[in-house]
Amino acid sequence: MSSVAAIGKKKRGARKESAVCLCMALTPIIGFVIFGLAPMLMAIVMSTMKIRGFSFDNSLFVGLDNYKTVFLDAKFREAIINTFVMATSVPITLLLSLLIAILLNKKLAGTKIFRTIFFIPFACSAVALTTMWKWMYNTDSGLINGFLNGVLGITDSKGQPIGWVTDVKYFWQSMIIMTVWGGLGFNIILFTAALGNVPKVYYEAAKIDGASRPRQFLSITWPGISPVTFYLFTMGLIAALQEFARYHVMTNNLTATGKEVTIVYYLYKMFTNNIITQGMGMASATSLILGVMILMITALNFLMAKFWVKYD
Amino acid sequence: MRKTFFRIALCALAVVLSVGCMSACKTPVAAENFCVHGKSIVDGCYECGTACKHGIHLDRACAECEREATYCEHGLPRVDCRICTPLEVAKINFWGWGDATESEVFTELVRKFNEEYRGVVEVVYSNKSQAEYEQTTHIALAGRSGPDVFYIGDGDAKQWITQGYASPLDDYLATSTIVDPDDIWDSALQRYRYDPLAVQSRPGDPLYALPKDIGPTVIYYNRTAMQNADVDVSEISVFEEELAAYNTANSKNYPARGFFLVNGAGNIVTVEDMNVTVASMKAAGMKRIFNNRIPMTWEETVALSKLLTRDNAYNSQAPTRWGYYTEWWFNYGWSVGGNCVKFDENDNVWKFTLGDRTQLRNPQTNQLMPSQFDAFAHFVQLSQPRTNTNIDGNGMSGLAITPPPQSDKVGRFRAGGASNGIAMLVDGRWTTAVLRRTPPAFDWDVAPLPRAATGVEAGHSGSVGLAINSKSVLKNTSWKLIEYLAGPEGQTAQSLTGFNIPNQKSIANSEVFLQSDQKPANAAIFLRAAEVQGPGDWAFLPDDSWIEYWAPTLNTTVRGGTMDLTTFFNTVQDATNVALARYQTPTLA
Numbered sequence: 050m051s052s053v054a055a056i057g058k059k060k061r062g063a064r065k066e067s068a069v070c071l072c073m074a075l076t077p078i079i080g081f082v083i084f085g086l087a088p089m090l091m092a093i094v095m096s097t098m099k100i101r102g103f104s105f106d107n108s109l110f111v112g113l114d115n116y117k118t119v120f121l122d123a124k125f126r127e128a129i130i131n132t133f134v135m136a137t138s139v140p141i142t143l144l145l146s147l148l149i150a151i152l153l154n155k156k157l158a159g160t161k162i163f164r165t166i167f168f169i170p171f172a173c174s175a176v177a178l179t180t181m182w183k184w185m186y187n188t189d190s191g192l193i194n195g196f197l198n199g200v201l202g203i204t205d206s207k208g209q210p211i212g213w214v215t216d217v218k219y220f221w222q223s224m225i226i227m228t229v230w231g232g233l234g235f236n237i238i239l240f241t242a243a244l245g246n247v248p249k250v251y252y253e254a255a256k257i258d259g260a261s262r263p264r265q266f267l268s269i270t271w272p273g274i275s276p277v278t279f280y281l282f283t284m285g286l287i288a289a290l291q292e293f294a295r296y297h298v299m300t301n302n303l304t305a306t307g308k309e310v311t312i313v314y315y316l317y318k319m320f321t322n323n324i325i326t327q328g329m330g331m332a333s334a335t336s337l338i339l340g341v342m343i344l345m346i347t348a349l350n351f352l353m354a355k356f357w358v359k360y361d
Numbered sequence: 362m363r364k365t366f367f368r369i370a371l372c373a374l375a376v377v378l379s380v381g382c383m384s385a386c387k388t389p390v391a392a393e394n395f396c397v398h399g400k401s402i403v404d405g406c407y408e409c410g411t412a413c414k415h416g417i418h419l420d421r422a423c424a425e426c427e428r429e430a431t432y433c434e435h436g437l438p439r440v441d442c443r444i445c446t447p448l449e450v451a452k453i454n455f456w457g458w459g460d461a462t463e464s465e466v467f468t469e470l471v472r473k474f475n476e477e478y479r480g481v482v483e484v485v486y487s488n489k490s491q492a493e494y495e496q497t498t499h500i501a502l503a504g505r506s507g508p509d510v511f512y513i514g515d516g517d518a519k520q521w522i523t524q525g526y527a528s529p530l531d532d533y534l535a536t537s538t539i540v541d542p543d544d545i546w547d548s549a550l551q552r553y554r555y556d557p558l559a560v561q562s563r564p565g566d567p568l569y570a571l572p573k574d575i576g577p578t579v580i581y582y583n584r585t586a587m588q589n590a591d592v593d594v595s596e597i598s599v600f601e602e603e604l605a606a607y608n609t610a611n612s613k614n615y616p617a618r619g620f621f622l623v624n625g626a627g628n629i630v631t632v633e634d635m636n637v638t639v640a641s642m643k644a645a646g647m648k649r650i651f652n653n654r655i656p657m658t659w660e661e662t663v664a665l666s667k668l669l670t671r672d673n674a675y676n677s678q679a680p681t682r683w684g685y686y687t688e689w690w691f692n693y694g695w696s697v698g699g700n701c702v703k704f705d706e707n708d709n710v711w712k713f714t715l716g717d718r719t720q721l722r723n724p725q726t727n728q729l730m731p732s733q734f735d736a737f738a739h740f741v742q743l744s745q746p747r748t749n750t751n752i753d754g755n756g757m758s759g760l761a762i763t764p765p766p767q768s769d770k771v772g773r774f775r776a777g778g779a780s781n782g783i784a785m786l787v788d789g790r791w792t793t794a795v796l797r798r799t800p801p802a803f804d805w806d807v808a809p810l811p812r813a814a815t816g817v818e819a820g821h822s823g824s825v826g827l828a829i830n831s832k833s834v835l836k837n838t839s840w841k842l843i844e845y846l847a848g849p850e851g852q853t854a855q856s857l858t859g860f861n862i863p864n865q866k867s868i869a870n871s872e873v874f875l876q877s878d879q880k881p882a883n884a885a886i887f888l889r890a891a892e893v894q895g896p897g898d899w900a901f902l903p904d905d906s907w908i909e910y911w912a913p914t915l916n917t918t919v920r921g922g923t924m925d926l927t928t929f930f931n932t933v934q935d936a937t938n939v940a941l942a943r944y945q946t947p948t949l950a
Contacts, residue, residue, distance in 0.1 A: 103499070103500060103503035106525075123936050124910070187769070188769070189769045189772055207922070208672065209765060210781070217921070322905040323906035323909075324520065325520055325903040325904040325944075326903075326904055326940070327906055
């Protein structure tokens with residue numbers, strides 16, 4: 050074979066390879082355009098329209114009216130408060146999972162079993178877990194009241210079995226407990242890995258220097274695991290701001306206490322229960338407001354990270 | 362050589378053929394004018410295929426054949442005969458929801474309908490999950506994949522009508538020979554009449570669905586518990602109009618009241634204070650009597666509830682922990698002519714009037730009734746603790762005869778004498794089906810909802826309608842199905858589920874619905890209730906956003922006893938009015 054033919058064949062091969070690579074690279078881009086960019090652009094357009102139901106028939110351009118209505122709506126402000134209160138589950142989960150990870154890192158017997166047990170809730174569907182908790186929280190026939198009221202005789206201030214998810218006083222606490230329990234597993238796995246990656250020599254040097262346990266934690270462990278903590282906190286917060294499924298399942302879309310209306314729940318109601326007066330237009334506006342909120346909070350997180358996250 | 366041979370052969374063949382042809386031309390033709398069947402070749406022969414079956418040569422037109430081509434053997438023009446040329450079967454999709462019993466009943470009804478219209482209509486019935494029905498159907502109706510006929514809950518009706526999903530049925534109903542609109546509960550029919558442009562539901566507005574059923578609310582009461590609390594539940598069970606005849610026949614002088622105290626002679630002793638001890642009552646030969654066919658007044662309901670409430674220092678001997686449970690203010694407010702919203706004709710907008718203090722007169726007796734605010738305050742008072750002494754800003758105390766908002770009210774009613782049992786429960790007809798399926802350990806029956814002493818009978822009911830998809834290309838055929846399901850045959854079959862009341866009074870008033878061999882014995886009460894009960898507030902406007910500004914607060918903190926009415930109205934009044942104003946947005950018209 051002549052050298053020219055060989056070069057030609059090589060070129061054809063390279064071109065074929067490039068085409069395959071381009072196809073592979075295009076697949077997620079096409080996916081993003083269809084399922085990400087196009088809906089996002091549609092949402093921007095829809096947020097400036099008054100839309101009746103699920104059809105564009107008789108829809109009307111209203112400019113920024115939908116945004117104005119959402120910002121002025123007391124229910125939206127309430128939804129923001131609810132969402133942020135529920136988001137307190139993120140630091141609680143982080144703290145608890147770090148403690149458990151430290152314990153599991155002690156090389157005790159059965160740590161693998163415990164790690165698996167803690168991870169199971171994370172692997173389960175949020176709907177299934179919420180249904181289970183719903184049953185446990187049931188005022189009359191739930192497991193928790195069965196024990197508290199039936200065995201220990203503990204009731205609320207009116208002598209009634211505690212309405213864990215039906216009484217305003219207990220709703221937030223109940224939901225936070227459930228969320229923390231469900232989120233522990235993933236955090237524990239990452240924290241355990243991060244703790245294992247902190248070089249042992251630092252601890253040995255610190256011991257020689259006479260550093261106490263808390264000092265060692267603050268000066269060695271915490272900086273060592275700070276990138277993982279930052280990741281978990283940021284991702285946890287983004288997920289918490291978009292919380293919906295658990296609240297929807299727990300209350301069955303029947304506003305039980307009013308406290309379960311997170312921002313996404315509020316948005317959901319706009320195009321389900323309130324589709325005539327609010328509808329897809331306002332729901333789109335709310336979703337964009339939420340998107341901007343998440344962006345801002347995440348940006349703030351990254352800014353703050355400079356002060357406490359150590360990558361070296 | 363080879364070519365030469367072929368040339369010679371071809372020439373020889375040509376010569377032979379030419380000679381053959383010349384010989385044939387010279388052969389004389391035989392004069393055969395008849396075929397083998399003996400038929401003239403002029404007339405043609407059917408067997409030979411030169412004539413039709415009527416013996417007319419195919420070259421000539423046969424009138425008989427022409428007639429047969431046009432008319433069939435059934436004597437009809439062939440194109441009109443559905444036996445010779447069957448129609449294309451019209452396929453109707455019908456979506457609904459319901460438990461296994463309802464699904465069974467509708468599957469059978471649809472089977473019968475398909476049988477009756479075999480070859481003409483085929484209905485495909487799809488029983489959806491109730492939890493998903495609303496959303497699934499809503500999306501399908503918005504697109505082009507929606508069913509031809511569908512269930513429409515009274516709570517969704519105005520929303521779906523506003524979005525143009527349902528077709529008006531007035532013209533069909535006016536010409537129907539199967540469904541008689543005068544025989545349908547007006548309270549059921551009216552909730553499907555709506556003018557989406559005016560955002561109002563008035564008697565003359567277009568009708569968009571035919572009620573499949575109606576489920577009124579009543580008081581379910583624990584008969585055994587009442588007997589244990591020394592309340593006579595067997596003495597009398599008569600309607601107000603039958604009372605005079607009853608008193609005459611039994612030499613009594615009982616009042617037209619649902620609950621009262623009489624002395625040994627049967628004369629009423631006192632109505633206002635019935636909380637005499639059992640011992641003193643018995644010593645004086647007095648008797649507490651409960652008539653389950655006349656509505657109790659608010660005061661009578663409270664008095665009876667106290668007797669049945671073990672908690673809150675009412676009656677330590679009471680068989681149940683709680684006397685009464687209701688979660689709806691409707692029968693209280695509507696009993697005095699009030700409501701939570703009213704349409705303001707001047708401002709052309711709906712306004713929130715739950716706290717309206719205007720007192721109206723009873724249209725029947727002209728007596729002055731309590732205001733909507735008074736009625737609402739009384740409703741709230743039922744569950745507020747006795748320690749709350751200023752619920753209405755005017756010194757009204759809590760009664761605590763009703764537990765705080767409950768998630769499992771039917772379970773608590775079924776609990777009877779157990780720790781959290783409720784003696785009287787306000788609930789809809791649907792609970793009858795539950796209690797029949799899983800009977801409680803005590804005797805139970807039903808009674809009418811309480812009313813204000815000077816007010817009228819009122820309450821709310823639920824209903825599901827049958828509508829035709831406005832995009833259906835088979836509207837007339839769809840109507841045939843609706844007519845069948847909402848007509849006598851469909852309604853009779855549906856009554857057997859026990860779930861709701863037939864939409865037609867004549868069927869509801871018969872043994873088909875009353876089913877005297879089954880509980881409740883006082884089933885006739887449902888029929889009285891169906892006459893007067895309209896839909897709940899969730900069916901007033903095209904969506905629920907306005908309700909979210911006040912109902913969650915009412916159903917948690919207010920009924921739970923941690924908020925008084927002044928704070929409540931200060932919190933919700935303006936926000937609800939703002940939400941109500943959105944319903945007049947011209948862009949939605």
